[in-house]
Amino acid sequence: MRLLIMGPQGVGKGTQAALLSEHYGIPAISTGDIFRYNLKNQTELGKEAQAYMDRGELVPDELTNKIVKDRLAMDDAKNGWILDGYPRNAAQVQALDEMLADLGTPLDNAVALEAARDVLLERMAKRAAEQGRSDDTPEAIAKRLETYERETAPLLDIYENRGMLVVVNGVGEIAEINARIIEQLGE
Template identity: 80%
Template sequence: MRLLIMGPQGVGKGTQAALLAEHFDIPTISTGDIFRFNIKNKTELGLEAMSYTDKGELVPDSLTNKIVKDRLAKEDCANGWILDGYPRNAAQVEALDQMLDELGTPLDHVVALEADREVLLERMKKRAAEQGRADDTPEAIAKRLETYEKETAPLLDIYKSRGLLVLENGVGEISEISKRIISDLH
């Protein structure tokens, strides 16, 4: 099973990705985790990423694409994976299409979690308080939600047109949401 999990910050992507990964016995691949791994281990890709992050710059799509492709080619991904946090824009959709074509591993489904903005804001406020996340200020949250709406949400139409989109309500008991997703994927 090869899945993308998409949705705005605070909708529960990471939580659901972990539960789905356990259910399907496949790895969850978060672009943030890949970057941290490569930087920590000073891989060639990690050092290249650091040349941007050390200056406070965003890592360009071209490097993000290389890092994702490198990760998808690893042995533990042979039976599937869940990508969380990628693709984020139309150029990355094209790059992912090309990667999957080259790897001979088509995408099975795109799970998109949805929730009202008020629910997302409340969840992120709670997460900031519980985890002490400095990046969860009201201003940062609003900016990330706006970026998602502008750049990433339109990608759902691409996957819908391909018949891959599975829309799910991200509100409710975590286990119930997970059961709905699994049921809709079979």
Template identity: 70%
Template sequence: MRLLIMGPQGVGKGTQAKLLAEHYGIPTISTGDIFRANIKNKTELGKKVLEYTSQGFLVPDELTNEIVRDRLAQDDAKNGWILDGYPRNVAQVSALDEILEGLGEQLDAVVALTAPTNVLLERMAKRAKEEGRADDTPEAIQNRLNTYDKETTPVLDIYQQRGKLVTVNGVGEIDAISEEIVKALDAKLG
């Protein structure tokens, strides 16, 4: 199973990706987690990433594409994966298409989680307080939500046209949302 999980920040992608990974026995690949680990460990990549994220900007495509290409080629991803946080724009869709073609793989489905903006803002403010995430300032949060609307919403349109999109409400009990995702994927993939 090769899945994308998409949605605005704070919608619960990471949480649901972990549950789906357990359910399907495949790894979750989160570009955000990769970036944060590098920031925490003060690697060269981390320093580059921090230049962007501390201001609420997204990491440039070229850097992100290379990380994804490398990660999808690793042994634990041979039998499937859930990609969280990528692709986030139309150019990255093309890059992912090329990466998958090079690996001889195909995307099975795209899960899009949705939630009202006020819920997202509330969740991210709580996360910033609990996790002490420097990239979750109110200004950075709003900037990322605006960027998502502008750049990522067209990605969902592409996957809808390709017949790959499954949309699920990201508000409610975590387990109930997870069950809804699995039910929708089972119905789509038969």
């Protein structure tokens, strides 16, 4: 199974991707985790990405596309994957379509988690306090939510038009949300 997990920051994509990964026995691939790894290890990509993330901006497509394609081509992703945090804009949808065609691995579904803005803000403030993430300042959070609404939310229409979109309420107990996703995927 090849899935996208989509939704605004703070909706629980990472949590649900990890649970779905365990359920289906496929890797959860988070672009955020890949970037944080590069930041922690001070790689060249990490240094470049840090400046964007500290301003609450998204890392440029060309950097992100390369990382995603390399990751999807790895052996552990041959039988499926869950992609969290990508695509974020129309150009990345096109890049992902091309990657999947090159790899001969079609997308099965796009899962969209939804939650009200106040719930998202509360979750991200809690995450910032618990994890001390430099990219979770109130200003950066607000900017990322605005960017999501402007650039990423419209992508849901693309996957809906392709008959691939599964919309799930992202509010409630973690296990309940996970069960809703699995039920809607029909697995």
